Structures are given as C-alpha cells and as structure tokens.
Amino acid sequence: MRKIQEIGPIKIIFGKFPVYPYCNTLLIKNARTLLVDPACEEKALRAEVAKEKIDFLFNTHYHPDHIRFNNLFDGVEFLAHKEDAPCFRSLDSMAEWVGVKGTEYEKAWRASMVEFFGFRERSKITEVEDGTTLNLGKITIRFMHLPGHTPGHTGFFIPELKILFLADMELSATGPWYHNQRASIEQIILSVEKIRKMPADYYIPSHGQEIFTGNIGPRLDRYLENIYSREEKILQTLAVPHTLDELTSLSLISGFKLPRNQVWFLFERNMVRKHLDRLLAQRKVSRVGGKYQRED
Numbered sequence: 001m002r003k004i005q006e007i008g009p010i011k012i013i014f015g016k017f018p019v020y021p022y023c024n025t026l027l028i029k030n031a032r033t034l035l036v037d038p039a040c041e042e043k044a045l046r047a048e049v050a051k052e053k054i055d056f057l058f059n060t061h062y063h064p065d066h067i068r069f070n071n072l073f074d075g076v077e078f079l080a081h082k083e084d085a086p087c088f089r090s091l092d093s094m095a096e097w098v099g100v101k102g103t104e105y106e107k108a109w110r111a112s113m114v115e116f117f118g119f120r121e122r123s124k125i126t127e128v129e130d131g132t133t134l135n136l137g138k139i140t141i142r143f144m145h146l147p148g149h150t151p152g153h154t155g156f157f158i159p160e161l162k163i164l165f166l167a168d169m170e171l172s173a174t175g176p177w178y179h180n181q182r183a184s185i186e187q188i189i190l191s192v193e194k195i196r197k198m199p200a201d202y203y204i205p206s207h208g209q210e211i212f213t214g215n216i217g218p219r220l221d222r223y224l225e226n227i228y229s230r231e232e233k234i235l236q237t238l239a240v241p242h243t244l245d246e247l248t249s250l251s252l253i254s255g256f257k258l259p260r261n262q263v264w265f266l267f268e269r270n271m272v273r274k275h276l277d278r279l280l281a282q283r284k285v286s287r288v289g290g291k292y293q294r295e296d
Ligand SMILES: [Zn+2]
Pocket: 061, 063, 149, 168
C-alpha cells in the first residue's frame, strides 16, 4: 500500500521506493477532476484512480518518472506547459532536449522510453503557461511556470487552499537536478525565488514522503546552497587541471558511481558542464586545450 494523505479535495498518493522512477501523484476531485503525474505506482493507480472519472491529466514536465503510467488514462484531455509540449509531441525532440540525440546512449534511451515508460507521441495537447487557470468547481488551479529543471517545468497554486505544488522543485537534500541539456541553473535559482514569494501554507513536492508546512525559507536556502556547494567542490577539484570527462567520472554532483556506457554518466556530465560554463563566465576557471583549471 502506498502512503496517502488528503488535504481537502486533494489526494496525494506518495511514490513507491526507490524514488526513481516513481513520483508523487495528485488526484484533485471537485466538480471536475484533475490527475497530476500518474507515476506513483501502477497498483495504487489502478486501486485509487482508475475507478474515477478523470476530466484532465496534467504532466508537470516530460521526465519518465512523471509520465510513466499516462497510458492508463488514454482519452483524457491532456495538459502540459507550452515550452515542454514539443517533447510530448515527438520523441525526437525529447532526445534532443535531454541531450542524448546523436550520442552512444540514444538507442537504449529511446527503447527504454517506449518499452519501459510507455511513451507515445501525442498530437492533442492543451498547452498551459504561467498564470493559466483551470476551474475545477470550488477550487482553482493556477499554473506556475518554474523553469530550469526542464524549460516548461510547471507546478501550480490553489489560492482557495493556499497550497503550492512544487513538482520537481522538490527541495530535497539531493536536489536540484539540471541534468538535461536544456536545463538551466540560472532558471532554477529564479524559480526558487518565485516560490519564496508565494503565500502558501502547504508545499507539495513530487518526490519524498513529506508535505512541507510553515516557513519554507530555510528549506529554499538549503536547496540553493546545494548548487553553490557543488560549484565550490568543482572549483576545489580544479586546483589540478581536469577534462570534462575526468570531472564527470568523480561524480561530484550526483554521487552515483556509474559506468560511462550508462546515460546517467551523460547526465552528470551535463550538470558539471553547466557549472563550468558559469565558472568560465565568472573567470574563476580557465580552459586550456581540453582541460579546465582554477584561476587563482
Ligand atoms: Zn524531473
């Protein structure tokens, strides 16, 4: 049995362990019913959700651990942010945005998206953007664009209940993640500040077993601190010159020790490269040939 928590008309079905590839699913029942990211676990979805009449299906972004069981809800009106919509329309676009296109990882990645995650290209998408509202009856979903993790990554605010759904701005000790080619550290920092301004009483993340209440400030600060401490770790390591691949092999960000032939090696490399770009722009690091070195 999955852990379930209810706040008014919102049912939160917490994702199965290990965290990947599952996420927390939201079922919001009002005059009309909204289902968000059906990827908590197939059994729980069949038990808790399949019997409901769902009016809208919303994916916060295109990642496989959020879209995994979409196919159980075929025919339901599908919503996603307009900036992530190309990845729902075409696996080719997703390959490019993720960063696997044209790499040694592409073939295996495509096969797992289709066979394991059940990805199917969609032609009908109701596109939302920052501030788009969806009236469910007595409550309103106000979509909130929180870009950076992906370009169209989107949560929402429910003003009547002061609930903010954070999606993958999950404020965990191990995040944030900017492992896709089109991810952006700068956008994530801006999204954190956008969350800070919201007058919410409840903050629901897409991962983890906890709903946050009270002052969210210290948690946001820690999340940002994770970014800066990763950057500092890279800078310290570059006292000795390293290539991008050498830095990637150290797993300074994800901490996973993964062989080069696995796609998470590419994801770690994407994250390291984003930090190197920032450090180069700040002139804290220089590049000679293929090696990066700290500037003293
Ligand atoms: Zn994600």
